[in-house]
Amino acid sequence: MSQSQTPSEPVSITVLYFAAASTATRLDSELVQLPVQTEPFRLSSLAGLLTDRHPNTSLGKVLQGSQWSVDAEMVDDPEQVVLRGGEEVAVICPVSGG
Numbered sequence: 001m002s003q004s005q006t007p008s009e010p011v012s013i014t015v016l017y018f019a020a021a022s023t024a025t026r027l028d029s030e031l032v033q034l035p036v037q038t039e040p041f042r043l044s045s046l047a048g049l050l051t052d053r054h055p056n057t058s059l060g061k062v063l064q065g066s067q068w069s070v071d072a073e074m075v076d077d078p079e080q081v082v083l084r085g086g087e088e089v090a091v092i093c094p095v096s097g098g
Helices: 019-025 041-053 059-064
Strands: 012-017 029-033 069-070 089-090
Touching: 012 019, 012 059, 012 069, 019 059, 041 059, 041 069
Parallel strands: 012 089
Antiparallel strands: 012 029, 069 089
16 A cells, blocks of 8 residues: 555545535535544545534534535435545535525
């Protein structure tokens, strides 16, 4: 395994917050370091990580009803997406219309 593929190296992603997610975090975006682990970090684990980063907010509830986009592509199944670092992940909140 080359040095750049060592699982113990920290990697980061950019998370974009919109609508209720932005209101909950009071951020439009943030750089998030993924946990160092030997198993791949799946997009489905990101909600828990973000909720832990923003305790005492409504973010956890917001994320339960939200969808994800990775590098401007909507994601149907977050369990199938592995984050490797460098991605731009957007929280897409539901939009109500009238």
